[in-house]
Amino acid sequence: MSEFILQILNGLDKGSAYALIALGLTLIFGTLGVVNFAHGALFMIGAFCSVTLSRILSASYETVDPTQKDFLGNPLKVKSTYMESWLGPDIGGAIIDWSVPLAILFSIPIMIAVGIAMERGLIKHFYKRPHADQILVTFGLAIILQEIIRGFYGANPIQTPAPEALSSVAQLGGALGLEIVYPAWRMVYFFFALATIGGVFAFLQFTTFGMVVRAGMADRETVGLMGINIDRRFTIMFAIAAVVAGWAGVMYAPINAPNYHMGMDFLVLSFVVVVVGGMGSLPGAVAAGFLLGILESFASWERFKVFDGLDQIIIYLVAIIILLTRPRGLMGKKGVMED
Amino acid sequence: MLGLNKKDFNLLMVVVGLSLFAPFILNIFPKDSAMAFFNGGYPDLMQRFAIFGIFAIGFNILFGLTGYLSFGHAAFLGVGSYAAVWMFKLLGYNVVPGLILSVIVAGLLSVVIGYVSLRRSGIYFSILTLAFAQMMYSIAYSDLFGRWLGITLTNGETGLQVYSNDPQILLGENSPIVPHIFGLEMNARLTLPIGPWEFVFPVGYYFSALFLVLAFYLSIRIFRSPFGLMLRAVKSNNQRMTYTGLNPRPYTLAAFIISGMYAGLAGGLLASMDPLAGAERMYWTESGAVVIMTILGGVGTLIGPVLGAGTIKYMENIISKMNEKLLHEWFGFLPDSLEYSIVWVASWFTGEGWHMTQGVVFMLVIIFLPGGLVEGGQRLAARFGAKSNDTGKTAQPAE
Amino acid sequence: MGILEVKDVNKRFGGLQALGNVNLSVQENTVHAIIGPNGAGKSTLLNCLIGKLIPDTGSVMFDGQSVLGRLPYEINQMGISRVFQTPEIFGELNVMENMMISCFAKRDGAFRMQAMADMYREKEVVEKAEKMLEDMAMIDKRHDHTASMSRGDKRRLEIAMCLSQEPRLLLLDEPTAGMARADTNNTIDLLKQIKEDRDITIAIIEHDMHVVFSLAERITVLAQGTPLVEDTPDKIKGHPKVQEAYLGEAA
Numbered sequence: 001m002s003e004f005i006l007q008i009l010n011g012l013d014k015g016s017a018y019a020l021i022a023l024g025l026t027l028i029f030g031t032l033g034v035v036n037f038a039h040g041a042l043f044m045i046g047a048f049c050s051v052t053l054s055r056i057l058s059a060s061y062e063t064v065d066p067t068q069k070d071f072l073g074n075p076l077k078v079k080s081t082y083m084e085s086w087l088g089p090d091i092g093g094a095i096i097d098w099s100v101p102l103a104i105l106f107s108i109p110i111m112i113a114v115g116i117a118m119e120r121g122l123i124k125h126f127y128k129r130p131h132a133d134q135i136l137v138t139f140g141l142a143i144i145l146q147e148i149i150r151g152f153y154g155a156n157p158i159q160t161p162a163p164e165a166l167s168s169v170a171q172l173g174g175a176l177g178l179e180i181v182y183p184a185w186r187m188v189y190f191f192f193a194l195a196t197i198g199g200v201f202a203f204l205q206f207t208t209f210g211m212v213v214r215a216g217m218a219d220r221e222t223v224g225l226m227g228i229n230i231d232r233r234f235t236i237m238f239a240i241a242a243v244v245a246g247w248a249g250v251m252y253a254p255i256n257a258p259n260y261h262m263g264m265d266f267l268v269l270s271f272v273v274v275v276v277g278g279m280g281s282l283p284g285a286v287a288a289g290f291l292l293g294i295l296e297s298f299a300s301w302e303r304f305k306v307f308d309g310l311d312q313i314i315i316y317l318v319a320i321i322i323l324l325t326r327p328r329g330l331m332g333k334k335g336v337m338e339d
Numbered sequence: 340m341l342g343l344n345k346k347d348f349n350l351l352m353v354v355v356g357l358s359l360f361a362p363f364i365l366n367i368f369p370k371d372s373a374m375a376f377f378n379g380g381y382p383d384l385m386q387r388f389a390i391f392g393i394f395a396i397g398f399n400i401l402f403g404l405t406g407y408l409s410f411g412h413a414a415f416l417g418v419g420s421y422a423a424v425w426m427f428k429l430l431g432y433n434v435v436p437g438l439i440l441s442v443i444v445a446g447l448l449s450v451v452i453g454y455v456s457l458r459r460s461g462i463y464f465s466i467l468t469l470a471f472a473q474m475m476y477s478i479a480y481s482d483l484f485g486r487w488l489g490i491t492l493t494n495g496e497t498g499l500q501v502y503s504n505d506p507q508i509l510l511g512e513n514s515p516i517v518p519h520i521f522g523l524e525m526n527a528r529l530t531l532p533i534g535p536w537e538f539v540f541p542v543g544y545y546f547s548a549l550f551l552v553l554a555f556y557l558s559i560r561i562f563r564s565p566f567g568l569m570l571r572a573v574k575s576n577n578q579r580m581t582y583t584g585l586n587p588r589p590y591t592l593a594a595f596i597i598s599g600m601y602a603g604l605a606g607g608l609l610a611s612m613d614p615l616a617g618a619e620r621m622y623w624t625e626s627g628a629v630v631i632m633t634i635l636g637g638v639g640t641l642i643g644p645v646l647g648a649g650t651i652k653y654m655e656n657i658i659s660k661m662n663e664k665l666l667h668e669w670f671g672f673l674p675d676s677l678e679y680s681i682v683w684v685a686s687w688f689t690g691e692g693w694h695m696t697q698g699v700v701f702m703l704v705i706i707f708l709p710g711g712l713v714e715g716g717q718r719l720a721a722r723f724g725a726k727s728n729d730t731g732k733t734a735q736p737a738e
Numbered sequence: 739m740g741i742l743e744v745k746d747v748n749k750r751f752g753g754l755q756a757l758g759n760v761n762l763s764v765q766e767n768t769v770h771a772i773i774g775p776n777g778a779g780k781s782t783l784l785n786c787l788i789g790k791l792i793p794d795t796g797s798v799m800f801d802g803q804s805v806l807g808r809l810p811y812e813i814n815q816m817g818i819s820r821v822f823q824t825p826e827i828f829g830e831l832n833v834m835e836n837m838m839i840s841c842f843a844k845r846d847g848a849f850r851m852q853a854m855a856d857m858y859r860e861k862e863v864v865e866k867a868e869k870m871l872e873d874m875a876m877i878d879k880r881h882d883h884t885a886s887m888s889r890g891d892k893r894r895l896e897i898a899m900c901l902s903q904e905p906r907l908l909l910l911d912e913p914t915a916g917m918a919r920a921d922t923n924n925t926i927d928l929l930k931q932i933k934e935d936r937d938i939t940i941a942i943i944e945h946d947m948h949v950v951f952s953l954a955e956r957i958t959v960l961a962q963g964t965p966l967v968e969d970t971p972d973k974i975k976g977h978p979k980v981q982e983a984y985l986g987e988a989a
Contacts, residue, residue, distance in 0.1 A: 035462055125706070131462050132408045136634060137705045139627060143698030151687055151695075268473055268623060275466050312481055316474035320455060323467060327459060342856060565842050565860065566853040572839050575828040582788065582826070583840050584814035584903060586848040593851060 002180050007301050008294055009172075013186040013255055015293020016193030017043075020248035021270040022277060022285035023197060024241035030217035030280045031237045034123055035131055037138040040267025041145040042242050045114060046249025047258035048149055049107035051158050054099035057083055098163045103250045108243060115242025119235050142264065150260040157257035162188075167254070189251050196247055197286055200240070204282075213237060217280065272319045278332025288330055292318065347559050350641060354555050358548040361385055362538045369535035376660070379653050382528055382541035383612075387652045389547035390608045393554045395632045395644030397601020400561060401594050402630070403639035406574035407457070410465045410626050411472030414452070415445040415599040417479060417621030419606020421492075424499045424616045431509035432501075432518050434525065434546075434611040438604065445603020446596055448475075453595035457588060460577070472626055480618035498617035518611045520546060525612055543612045550608060551645070554601060559641055561597070570594050602629075631701050637713030646712050651697065658696055661689035739802075741766040741939050742787070742907060747796030749782055749963075756782040757793065758963045764907070764956075769933060769940045771950045774960035780943045783960070784911055787941075788820050789813045800907065811848050819905035823912045825892035827884050833895060834880040837867035840899040866902065873935075874898040874928075890921035894928065901932065908932075910942040914949050926952050951975070 021043055028036050060081040068076040084092035095102070122141060126134045161167060162185040170184040204210035212233060249258070256262065273292055277284030292315050300311035322329065340348045357364070365380030379385070398412055422444040423437035430436050456467040478484060478493075485492030493499055501507075510516075518525045525543035532538075561567045569590045572580050580587050610616055619625075628651070636647025666682045666689065673681065688696045708715050740763035749757040757779045764770045774780055785791040787798060789810040798805045805813050814820075828836050841863045846852070858864060871877040874894055884892060893913060900908055913929070914922040926949055933940065933953075944950045950957065951971050958968040959980050966979050974980055 132406070132465075133705060133709065135408065135410075135462070135465065136630065137702055139630075140698045140702035140705060143694055144702070147687075147692060147695035147698060151692065155691075264624070268469060271466050272470050275463060279462070312477040313474045313483070316470045316477075319470050320467065320474075323459060323463065324455060327463075342854075344856070560856075561853050563856050563858075564853045565838075565846070565855060565857045565863075566851060568835060568839060568842070568857050571831060571835075572828055575830045576826060579826040579828060580839075581810045582814055582820050582822075583899065584811050584843045584848060585839070586809075586811045589849040593853075597853075 003301075006180055006182065007297050009180070009182050009186070011294030011297030012190045012290065013252075013293070014296060015290040016190050017248050017252055017266060017289075018270055018273045018293055019286045019289025020193055020196060021245055021266055022273040022289045023200060023282060024245045025270060025274050026277070026280060026282050026285040027200075027213075027237060027241045027244075029274070030282070031213055032119075032123070032127065032234050034126065034134050035138070036123070037135050037267065038118065038142040038145060039138075039241075039245055040263030040265075040270065041142045042111065042114065042245035042263070043249040043252075043266055044146060044149060044258070044260065044263030046107055046111060046246030047160075047253045047262060048153060048249075049110055049246060050100050050103040050160050050250045050253035051153065051258055053103040053106045054096070054160055057081075057096045057099045057102075059083075097165075100160060100162055100250065100254055103253075104247060107246045107250050111243045111246035112239045114246075115239035116235055118242070119238035123238070124231075124234075142267070146260045146263060153258075153260065155260060157259040159257045160253040162254035185254050189255060192251050193248070196244060200244060201282070203240075209233065209236070269315060272315055276319050276322050276329050278329030281329070281331040284329060284331030341556070343559060343563075347563065347641075351552075351556055351559060354642070354645060355552055358389070358552055361388070361544070361548070362540050366536060366538050370532075370537040371535060376665075377657060379656065380539060382526070382539060382544055384652065384656045385541065385544040386547050386608075386612045387656075388649045389544060389551040390605050390612070391629070391632060391648040391652055392551045392645045393547075393608070394602055394605035394629050395636065395648040396551075396554050396558050397598040397605070398629045399598075399633050399638060399640075399644040400558060400570075400601070401598040402633060403644075404562070404567060404570035404574060405591050405594050407460070407591060407595070408465045408630070409456075409468040409595070409598075410623065410630070411452070411468035411470075411475075412598070412602050412629050413621045413623065413625035414472040414475040415449055415602035416606040416609070416625065416629075417475065417616070417618065418448055419445045419603035420610040420616035420620055421479070421499055421606075422603070423607040423610035424501065424614055427501045427518065427610070427614050428499075428505040428507065431507045431511075432515060432614070433509065434518050434520055434607075437518075437611060438607040441603045441607025441610070442600050443603075445606065446600045449596045449599025449603075450592075453592050453599065457591050457595060469623060469626070472621060473623055476618055476621040476623070479621055493616070493618065496618065498615055500615050518614055547608050547612070550604060554604070555641075555645065562641060566590070566593070631697065635701065635704050635711055637711030640711070640713040643711050643713045650712065654696065654700075655693055658689050659691070659693040661685075663690070740764045741801055742941065743797075743799040744783075744787075745797045745799070747783070747786060747793040747798065749779075749786060749791065749793050756963050757786070760796070760960075760963070760965055762958055762965060762968075764939060764941050766906075766939055767937055768955045769929075769942065769953050770956045770958065771942045771944055771954035772958045772960055773944060773947075773950055774966075777962075778960040779963040780960055781911065782963075784820070784909060784943055787813075787909065788818060814843075814903070814905075815848060817904075817906040818909060819900035819903050819907070820909040821893075821896050821900055821911060821913055823915050825889065825896045827892055827896050827899070829885045831884065832880070833871065833876060833882050833884060833887075834867060836884060836895060836899060837871060837902060838863055840902045841867045841870075844903045870898050870902045888921075890917060890924060893917075893921075893925060897928065897932070901936075901938075905938065907939045907941060910940065910944075912944055912946075913942065914944070914946055922946065922949065925949075929953055 021039060024042070025036060025039050028034055028039070058081050060079045062077045062079055064075045065078045066075055070076045081092065081096060083096055086092060087095065118141070122137065126137055166184045166188055168184055169181050170187055172180040172182050204214055216230070216233070269292070273288045274285055276292065277286070277288030295314055295318060296311055299314040341351070343351060362380050362385070365385065366378045368374035368378050394416060398409070402408055419441035422441040423434070426437035426440050452468065452471045456464055456471065459467060480496060482491065482493045482495040515522065515524045523542055525546065526541070528539050528541040530537060530539050569585065572585070573587045573591055577587055606620070609620070632647040632651045633644045634647065635650060636645065637643025663682060663686050666685050667678065670678045670681050686692060704711060710717070742762070742764040744760055744762040747757055747760040748755070760783060772780055772783065782791065786793045787805065789805065789808055789812070792806060800816055800818060803816065805816065828839060838857060845863060868877065871880055874897070876891070876894060876898065879887070879891065884895065887895070914925050917925065929940065930953065932938065942950070942953065954971055956968065957971055957974045959966045959974065967974070967977055969977065
């Protein structure tokens, strides 16, 4: 039983990432009608927001400690961070320690700026072009973005630790009499993803802006006819999707050390998620994201193993089967993306 | 001639000519001159021109004619390589069985993938092919079936290669121990120094180029055939096609299989030049690369894919060779501050930054020149043509 | 027994009864018009005939064979061609290529792998396509790209493509919708000409009474998914039920 629950939990963190990226993809697709191959790059940029902030916060200077000597007999050089020397070791240290959660705030302006630049500068001009062209131009953009990141941060993954208080393992299920040991940060990631998804849905459900967006997803032409300034809303929608993808990356940094091609790796699977969920369906994207994450985890479960290595192909297998039996995905609507 | 009209025959002759004289064209700069760096006429690169030309020609038969954008063609390239290397392991280094098997295996795989993926169109098709190719990559990378059967099938991340204890039942005592065609070794070459120039004629290149010409010829025939016409009908209006009594699916599937076999041949040739096969050849960036080549050259045109593949492979090789040291040499005549800032900017786009250049070029083409290099050439020709026409008119007002 | 026999066809979309017990018999070598107000189910009926929709109950027989359960291209190969409301042609190809596609479809059926032949050396197909373009007075437009043609020309090409398949039944879905008066009259003349020149049955859905009464030999009036009456044009003109359901509203 506890093993069973653990498998579910193991699938949640990846599932959360899939769900968040797929949510943004679907939002962009549903409102703008654009297939964005550069969406994975937004996830990757988010992860590097974490890296960047933690580097900024732990910026340090060197002083010479005359009381100590190194092994050559020279005065010992001591590194200390500006944070700690300005704010004292307690507060300063805590801020450095909590740099990943703080990066959530740090990433907002960055992701919005990147999102707006992308939409205004490039994608706007491709609304009327064929989907193939949209795929291709955003694919080109994704290559460029990841090369820029590689140029600045190098090709190696960069370890970015979670706050110490959250990097331990949590004992879950004590009340049920079960023994479940689970990394606390993954739990945090899951709840963070839930909150973000809830926020997006609430925003779409309860604001006028969201209402228009939903109407636009249902019938793009009508909303255009209503004389609502669609262009500005598109831009805002794109920025929101960029922030959601960015946040998914920010919080993922401690789980998987960010590298420049992580966006592409996640993008392919997120597309599978979107298609399985049903193109254009937000709940479908979220459900399929978690579903496939958990499925992947179960496929790698020793006790449950049908055959070796199934976990690496299960997502694709399921996607292919679902698409063949339910051509519109789990919750897709008729007529979306069917030329 | 050869069942082609005059224009197409001339185009074929252009490709034949380029293929034959590539060692001269690509080694245009004398060996010791400063510009020799830009020579592309070494065997490895020339082989890649021909092989990726074949890959792109095949991809263009699917994407250019039917409009179905496959993002998973690298899977066929990969299995083609694996099939060829297996033939080297089992039979020996003669490339003929390897190439035959690589085409057959890629063909069979494309029947399966095509049959399933073609049930959907548009973006769904792209994503299905992408999913299939990634699955194939995972299978190859973890050697899933091999582990399953208890043997080595793809040899996982190490990659498949030929070992001295492999059966190689056709390997005679005097057989070469590198890939060869009836004794003629693929890595053999003839070097011809003429004055300061040095021209290299590699066997492997000419062997691949032969297939390139053949592939190009077949693609012309397909483009001009009733079958090709139907494929263009698929792209243009699926609905009218069905209400004209035509079944689009077998046409599209046939195009998919043909292009899969082209890719398999390209994969087999890659293994014939260098008897290795690795999973990374199936990774989806490889699928993206053939899309880039085809579009850069001019999608839906005959010569476009060949030009695109050549351009991309040339740029890849030359640009990724440019390191900072070389850049400093080149710009050394400038004042230091200027030199360093130019080198700093250039280093983003050279050496390892080659991918950046590729991305930028690709985006520029999509945005400003959707017809690729061929359209660019036509625009230039039209501009010059218009001028010469104008002068023609003014020169002969009496007529 | 007509060439097309529709018996007790029903079709529901959710709560909407689009077609209710439709019976229709189209006699060979006649022009049969189906008229009715918007939402009467004309297009639904047409879509049931060509396999785009499948009726919930009832039968559709063409020349003694059921069309139900067959795919659109199979129905077309049986001898039913359809002209769409907005002309459906191959927009990226030129006029000759458009014609040749339908001529190949007639000669080779739904699928034939002919990848090594030069299409312009298939003499019979080329000649047939050229003959048809001559008949339709479009031969000098053969190299034109269809994307830049007028709507009337597109319509003409679409009809030519359908005719080149030598269909026994030609279905026309509001062939003059959105056309100027002159184009409409041209189309009427063209259809009259076609009827005169060949043995062909034409079923036409039309809004424009001028077109209907210039062409039709029999008229079926459809209202709310059910045929009200079927008769000759003269009788239909004076029929009280029709006046009430359709003409009255139109006037």
